[in-house]
Amino acid sequence: MSTSQAIYAGWMEIPTSAVNEDARRRAEDAAIAALVDQYAAALYRVAYSVLRNPSDAEDAVQEAFLRVLRHRHSLAEVRDHRVWLIRIVWNIVLDRKRRAKTRPETDDVAELARVLPAKGLSQEELAAAAEHHARVLACVERLPVKEREVLLLSAFEELTSVEIASVLGITESSVRSRLFRARNLMAELLDYERNEHERSLR
């Protein structure tokens, strides 16, 4: 084979780098699969705490991992995968909630009574607990956005204030001050709700 023939033949050949590319892609797929197994449940809980709808939360988790798949090349640059994934799903659920503002959430008492654990409670106690939870969630919805976000994320045991700050893109001191304000507001709102409830019973 002459030199020119060898050059021509090389035009349509698969280069050796493609083999490396294929191997790299397989490694990325395996890494994403490991992330799904490890963090899908945590992401679901984060999504559910905002959306309060099981199917919407699951959709948000799937969308988050699809985004990861789309940006698989930057996977190696991520330092903390857990916080990174929570940040992705957090942005997705906030966006969804903003768009579906008019759609009613499953905040009704019956749905909460079905979802929340009720070990060792009678039917009346369960109904009262569900009603209380619904009232609390209604108060959470009345909080300002910044305070509400911090309060919701702070309910997750596995997230520290540093990680919450990283998810929200603010400083840790901001997290603390917002959480302080959120707690005070919640206490006031719940007090007001309780007084109103007692007045209506009288």
Place this chain on the structure above:
Amino acid sequence: MNSNPHKPMSSAPNSDFGEETLRLIAGLPAPQGLEERVHEALGAAPCRGHVLAWPATFRAKTVLESNWMRTAAAATIVFVVVGGGWGVYSRVEQGQSGKVVVMPARVPASGGFAGAGAMRTPETLPGPKIGEQATPASTDRSPGAPAGTKGTREQEGRSARKPAAPKKNRIAQPAASQVAPKPVAQ
């Protein structure tokens, strides 16, 4: 006592701000089979990279590996590119000067105003020429009064008492300024 300084909610375990509810919701278990469904969704996602390939008809060995075919294709590409470039180059004439409209030189009118560089000026009537006939028209005015001013009331009254010239004559005799000078016979 706060056991974890970086865990914000652990600092107030008994306060009533809905912590229990939020913790309950945050601790809800994920539905069964969530991971499998996510794996399926990722497997069905059309985001695999594709390398550009020849169409199936060109993938046959007889066509793809024949050198003359590749040479002909390369020659065709070169011919099209060079021919197109030459076509454009040949249509552009070098050194062609732009079209210039030469305006005729204007001759300034003698004795009039300057044109101030105007492209076109309208024709104007010739200026007034004062002749011998125009002098009697100014006899009505008093000698001290200026030509352009009106006289006093007394003068106006006096002139009103004077018999007016017959209209026929005034119409027949136009103002001296409007009478064109008659050409002098030689």
